[in-house]
Amino acid sequence: MAGQNETLSGVERMPQAETGTRLICRSGSEPVPLADYHLHTIFCDGNDAPEAMVRAALEQGVRVLGFSAHACYPEATDWHLPINRYADYCTEIRRLASVYGDRITVLCGFEVDYIPGVSIPSYSRYAAYRPDYLIGSVHYVSDDNPGNRFTVDGPVEELRDGLARVFRGDARRLVETYFEREREMVALGDFEIIGHPDLIRKRNGVLRFFDERADWYRAELVQTADAIARSGKIVEVNTGGMARRALDDTYPSDTFLALLLQRGVPVMINSDAHSAQTLLYGFDFARTKLERIGREGIAPKAT
Numbered sequence: 345m346a347g348q349n350e351t352l353s354g355v356e357r358m359p360q361a362e363t364g365t366r367l368i369c370r371s372g373s374e375p376v377p378l379a380d381y382h383l384h385t386i387f388c389d390g391n392d393a394p395e396a397m398v399r400a401a402l403e404q405g406v407r408v409l410g411f412s413a414h415a416c417y418p419e420a421t422d423w424h425l426p427i428n429r430y431a432d433y434c435t436e437i438r439r440l441a442s443v444y445g446d447r448i449t450v451l452c453g454f455e456v457d458y459i460p461g462v463s464i465p466s467y468s469r470y471a472a473y474r475p476d477y478l479i480g481s482v483h484y485v486s487d488d489n490p491g492n493r494f495t496v497d498g499p500v501e502e503l504r505d506g507l508a509r510v511f512r513g514d515a516r517r518l519v520e521t522y523f524e525r526e527r528e529m530v531a532l533g534d535f536e537i538i539g540h541p542d543l544i545r546k547r548n549g550v551l552r553f554f555d556e557r558a559d560w561y562r563a564e565l566v567q568t569a570d571a572i573a574r575s576g577k578i579v580e581v582n583t584g585g586m587a588r589r590a591l592d593d594t595y596p597s598d599t600f601l602a603l604l605l606q607r608g609v610p611v612m613i614n615s616d617a618h619s620a621q622t623l624l625y626g627f628d629f630a631r632t633k634l635e636r637i638g639r640e641g642i643a644p645k646a647t
């Protein structure tokens with residue numbers, strides 16, 4: 345496990361946090377504290393109480409722990425933090441920040457859905473709760489009617505049905521829509537971290553509904569990487585799909601990560617843990633990958 349003073353060569357910038365402020369990024373190869381900014385607890389769809397996760401983090405030498413309850417204001421499904429619990433959630437995270445503050449920096453954030461016309465990751469919507477940071481994530485896609493939305497993060501059947509019903513089997517259109525939503529979110533939202541930026545890959549190992557080597561797919565990644573670079577936002581290297589055995593890789597893929605790093609996009613490693621047990625899951629894998637791609641890029645596609 346990494347120590348608190350480990351540096352990451354080959355990665356231009358990594359974020360750090362300061363207590364009670366929004367995230368900042370620093371340039372160069374300064375020491376990077378062991379940190380995880382993407383965590384879910386029993387306040388939304390996680391399995392453990394926040395305090396159990398703080399204790400697990402302390403045991404593993406984590407210096408910054410950021411909680412990011414699922415939020416979709418003004419709506420909530422059964423996996424979101426209910427709106428009438430926002431205040432309780434923040435109170436509990438702030439309590440932990442105070443109790444454990446001499447040993448670890450505990451931050452209170454939200455992972456906010458982007459759904460056009462419904463939910464947007466923006467501070468103005470969450471100002472009453474004074475979050476330390478926001479993660480913006482695309483979990484839902486639909487056609488022009490937001491009422492037809494389905495998640496790309498749910499069971500395989502949900503994606504299979506959505507592809508057939510809403511996109512009439514046109515997988516390319518579905519995938520392009522996913523990245524269109526992400527670019528909209530990046531342009532319109534006011535938040536720091538882009539969550540699992542190619543989550544649409546989650547079920548591709550089972551459904552094989554698109555070819556990640558196709559030229560049109562690479563074009564989507566390039567366009568999205570350009571939009572992200574213009575925004576100045578941070579991209580997370582998310583290991584949650586590995587912990588939940590959905591795929592044996594991070595979000596983003598090697599190809600997408602190389603495009604992001606080439607453009608100087610700041611990155612951070614997050615676990616998206618839903619239990620204390622999977623805190624820091626796959627961090628060594630992600631760190632090795634970052635170092636490799638930061639150093640070498642990836643080989644250009646053979647023609």
Ligand SMILES: [Zn+2]
Nearest residue numbers: 455481539540
């Ligand atoms: Zn998510």
Ligand SMILES: [Zn+2]
Nearest residue numbers: 382384455616
């Ligand atoms: Zn999450």
